Amino acid sequence: MKSFANVKGHPIHPALIPFPFAFLPTALLFDAGSRWLARPAWAITGFHLLQLGILSGLVAAVPGALDFLQRVPPASSGRSRALRHGLLNVAAIAVFAIVWSLRRDDRVTGATLALELLAVAVLLYSGSLGGTLVTRNLISVDHRHANAGRWRETRITAPAGTPVAIARADELERDQMKLVIVNGHRLVLARTGNGYAAFDDGCTHRGGSLADGVCIDGAVQCLWHGSQFDCATGEVRSGPAKKKIRTYEVKQQKDEVLLVSPPR
Structure with a gap:
């Protein structure tokens, strides 16, 4: 089904989601490396990647929400899957925001690493739901020609x-x-x-x-x-x-x- 939020037929949400999926897991890797490999400078990179990931995730959520409200058929298996996808994404971004608030001094602790790991796991699972929405439910797929x-x-x-x-x-x-x-x-x-x-x-x-x-x-x-x-x-x-x-x-x-x- 053609995406509601599109530019000349090209869906916006799928074009934006690679950014948070690149920034946020990479932030976890840099933070883990700063702690376990004794590379404190890596924590600064991880902190900025965290900021970019949260911001890009919020931006990507806007066209995603529009597609959910305007395109996903009501009372369908795709609707419930899309709802889980959106709520899990919001939950993951919220956890990353908590990590960001706890890291104002750029220090990486065991608690912040655990929260980041949890949020990345949720993000990956939610991403798999999003992939199913495209490949099985054809959301954002304009197949007409x-x-x-x-x-x-x-x-x-x-x-x-x-x-x-x-x-x-x-x-x-x-x-x-x-x-x-x-x-x-x-x-x-x-x-x-x-x-x-x-x-x-x-x-x-x-x-x-x-x-x-x-x-x-x-x-x-x-x-x-x-x-x-x-x-x-x-x-x-x-x-x-x-x-x-x-x-x-x-x-x-x-x-x-x-x-x-x-x-x-």
């Missing part, structure tokens, strides 16, 4: 039960989709060989975003685990999902596509 069309998203507020326009009639080509958030509810509008169809965005297996999936021959496939659903009826065509997705009535009126009965 060629006939799949670019990522499209529309937010609409409308009275429940009152037809509302959610797209132009010529906005989508065949087998293209867009995410439509109506009154906070995530729907997908897809154009199939039989016309337009609308259905819930969340896969019934693990909550993956179907708007970020693939639409082929009247079926939509979730890219997280491969479940396929009929766009018109919502029925499961292929598992692991067992439960159908909810569908919504849409109709084309002149040059607009209308959602007949928007959810509350």
Whole structure:
């Protein structure tokens, strides 16, 4: 799913995380070397690396939080994984900040080393969760190209039960989709060989975003685990999902596509 915080399509958060991951573990190495190898000058380097790591970690957290709030599908396995990833990162940075506050005189103690080691371990585990978010949940991965069309998203507020326009009639080509958030509810509008169809965005297996999936021959496939659903009826065509997705009535009126009965 295309990152919310991006520059010309390039995600910002993955571009920033190498800095704290380089600075903070290296700070631990310099601090350990200053104590065990009797190199007191190394502690100064470690202290400055600690400062740089904390600062760069806080900067990287901003686009990460935006992607979490705006892109990670709600009520999904990716959402809980992203939440753990973010909270553990905050915890690690907080421990590094405590170490920094205890080291105003540049001295390295056994206690500060132990705290740094703990924080680095948490950071590495959290980083592995972040990697899973990219490789398994496709967060920050904009895979759309060629006939799949670019990522499209529309937010609409409308009275429940009152037809509302959610797209132009010529906005989508065949087998293209867009995410439509109506009154906070995530729907997908897809154009199939039989016309337009609308259905819930969340896969019934693990909550993956179907708007970020693939639409082929009247079926939509979730890219997280491969479940396929009929766009018109919502029925499961292929598992692991067992439960159908909810569908919504849409109709084309002149040059607009209308959602007949928007959810509350």
